[in-house]
Amino acid sequence: MLQKISMDQDNFLSIWKNLASKVDTHLSTCLQPQDGMPVRLLEAMRYSVLAPGKRLRPILVLLASNAFGFENTNPWPAACAVEFIHAYSLIHDDLPAMDDDDLRRGRPTCHKVYGEALAILAGDALLTKAFEVLAKSYPALAGAECCLELAKGAGASGMVGGQVEDLAWEGKPGVRGEDHPKEPTVKHLKNLHDRKTGALIRSSLKLGAIVSFASQNRKPPEDLLQILDNYGQNIGLAFQVTDDLLDVLGKCESAGKRVGKDAQKGKLTYPGLLGIEQSKLLAGELCKNAQHLASQLGPNAAPLMDLADYLVSRDH
Ligand code: GRG
Secondary structure, eight states, X not given: OOOOOOTTTXXXXXXXXXXXXHHHHHHHHHSOOOTTOOHHHHHHHXXXXXXXXXXXXXHHHHHHHHHTTOTTOOOHHHHHHHHHHHHHHHHHHHSTTTTOOSEETTEEOHHHHHOHHHHHHHHHHHHHHHHHHHHHHSOHHHHHHHHHHHHHHHSTTXXXXXXXXXXXXXXXXXXXXXXXXXXXXXXXXXXXHHHHTXXXXXXXXXXXXXXXXXXXXXXXXXXXXXXXXXXXXXXXXXXXXXXXXXXXXXXXXXXXXXXXXXXXXXXOOHHHHHOHHHHHHHHHHHHHHHHHHHHTTOGGGHHXXXXXXXXXXXXX
């Protein structure tokens, strides 16, 4: 059970660290040996999931569920499910066929340690694990709603679609369709990131609402879901603009991955299209929009306002 999160207890960063460490415990508990599961596969899954990440998406599930103040909510399975999807996406994104990275979360990437075949399969197993955890942890209707929301956020119209769009702009052979525009605009970039990073962020928030209202045998009202969706859209873009800025301005040690890679690969980025100063202004504006939206959810949503601030001021 999640203890009520209140800002007067401590500062936001220590609340974040505390929640992240609880998330880690739940992730580890979910990833245990099962009949038929090859030991090396489990090892690769645990290697990637339990590597030190920020746990942003699980924390969004926790903070969104906390915003509604229902005492007997169990947000942990949903929090683990979104991190499994995220970990799978990172493993696949790092493969030579995609972004070809050798460093992730300060460690060698999954395929560098376990080989490409097992890395692909560890990603596949994490993707399916996410839905298993949701389906077995919640009452049938809430479980199905969670699965549907996560499938939309992670799938072809969400994260995977955004990744395809990113590869298309990068000029990856075979990815770009005949009708694909030739020159990128800020609108294209926003649309790409609304799906690539934004869709899973928005789903995480909505899963928080679904599991919270499920504790009362209810569905979350549409207007609340819409506020969370809009909030997620703003922090998702703010997160991405900041990520692009960190790739230009950041240090490899704090990023835990190679920096300066976006420009090298001719990637479509905010600093590339808008310049550094405009990108910083945009991140600030998105953060303010997000805070205004979170304020409409009432006093229990205060940590969502602090989170928006944290996302644009982070160094990794
Ligand atoms: C391969 C299906 C598929 C999708 C990949 C999310 C994604 C789509 C790729 C990640 C590549 C990337 C660097 C995207 C930019 C923003 C981002 C999602 C960074 C990583 O997320 P963080 O910063 O990572 O939350 P940690 O390690 O803290 O969890």
